[in-house]
Amino acid sequence: MSQAESNSALQEGRVLPLMEEFYTIQGEGFYSGNAAYFIRLGGCDVGCHWCDVKESWDPELHPLTRVETIVEHASKEAKLAVITGGEPLMYNLDYLTARLKEADMQTNIETSGAYEMSGDFDWVCLSPKKAKLPTASAYQAADELKVIIYNKHDFIFAEEQAAKVNKDALLLLQTEWSKRHEMMPMIIEYVKKNPKWKISLQTHKYLDIP
Numbered sequence: 001m002s003q004a005e006s007n008s009a010l011q012e013g014r015v016l017p018l019m020e021e022f023y024t025i026q027g028e029g030f031y032s033g034n035a036a037y038f039i040r041l042g043g044c045d046v047g048c049h050w051c052d053v054k055e056s057w058d059p060e061l062h063p064l065t066r067v068e069t070i071v072e073h074a075s076k077e078a079k080l081a082v083i084t085g086g087e088p089l090m091y092n093l094d095y096l097t098a099r100l101k102e103a104d105m106q107t108n109i110e111t112s113g114a115y116e117m118s119g120d121f122d123w124v125c126l127s128p129k130k131a132k133l134p135t136a137s138a139y140q141a142a143d144e145l146k147v148i149i150y151n152k153h154d155f156i157f158a159e160e161q162a163a164k165v166n167k168d169a170l171l172l173l174q175t176e177w178s179k180r181h182e183m184m185p186m187i188i189e190y191v192k193k194n195p196k197w198k199i200s201l202q203t204h205k206y207l208d209i210p
């Protein structure tokens with residue numbers, strides 16, 4: 001492919017920078033415990049200092065991969081695909097989700113919502129970040145709002161984000177992993193006082209699986 005051809009293929013979402021793909025158990029959120037094929041796209045400019053996948057940030061490091069190849073791998077193994085990153089909404093995801101649906105797969109996404117929604121998703125996990133707040137389309141599309149708690153101020157941020165998301169979204173608090181021993185007791189007390197929130201754990205890290 002020439003440079004021009006691969007630029008237009010990327011713009012149309014027919015190729016995407018693929019960092020990794022793996023079949024595992026969804027560790028987080030409402031779908032926690034479900035077998036899922038993870039498709040991790042490279043590239044993110046949000047810059048969370050505690051991000052647990054900083055290797056994903058530079059899109060140049062991740063090979064442009066044909067969507068047909070990604071979908072073939074996913075649909076051989078699983079019924080549920082989770083698109084994550086990096087920040088997957090940096091890319092046009094319409095083509096990817098259309099091909100996943102043709103292959104009869106459920107489409108879930110993990111996103112900060114920092115870019116406009118694209119793609120046809122059955123489940124949207126919105127995890128907003130202060131550095132680059134979600135777009136209106138992301139607040140509207142969210143099925144679950146999953147706020148990461150790194151310090152006490154994040155409870156205030158969580159309530160601000162809950163006020164912006166659509167009224168049907170599930171409200172989840174998830175401790176930042178390195179601060180879990182300090183923040184988990186506060187999250188437990190917070191949820192007991194504010195039961196509209198639920199706890200989301202990164203169960204895959206406790207299970208020591210990908």
Ligand SMILES: C[S@@+](CC[C@H](N)C(=O)[O-])C[C@H]1O[C@@H](n2cnc3c(N)ncnc32)[C@H](O)[C@@H]1O
Binds near residue numbers: 085112146
């Ligand atoms: C690596 S991100 C990729 C998707 C997207 N960029 C986002 O942030 O939602 C996947 C999920 O992991 C969460 N996450 C990342 N680093 C974390 C950490 N150190 N502790 C807890 N959750 C973390 C994010 O908030 C997000 O919900």
Ligand SMILES: Nc1nc2[nH]cc(C(=O)O)c2c(=O)[nH]1
Binds near residue numbers: 027028038084085210
């Ligand atoms: N098992 C497992 N569950 C996850 N849920 C969200 C993840 C992500 O990095 O987006 C993730 C992940 O990396 N592994």
Ligand code: SF4
Binds near residue numbers: 046048051052054
């Ligand atoms: S938005 Fe997601 S991928 Fe990007 S830095 Fe933050 S946690 Fe990491």
Ligand SMILES: [Mg+2]
Binds near residue numbers: 052053
């Ligand atoms: Mg992860």
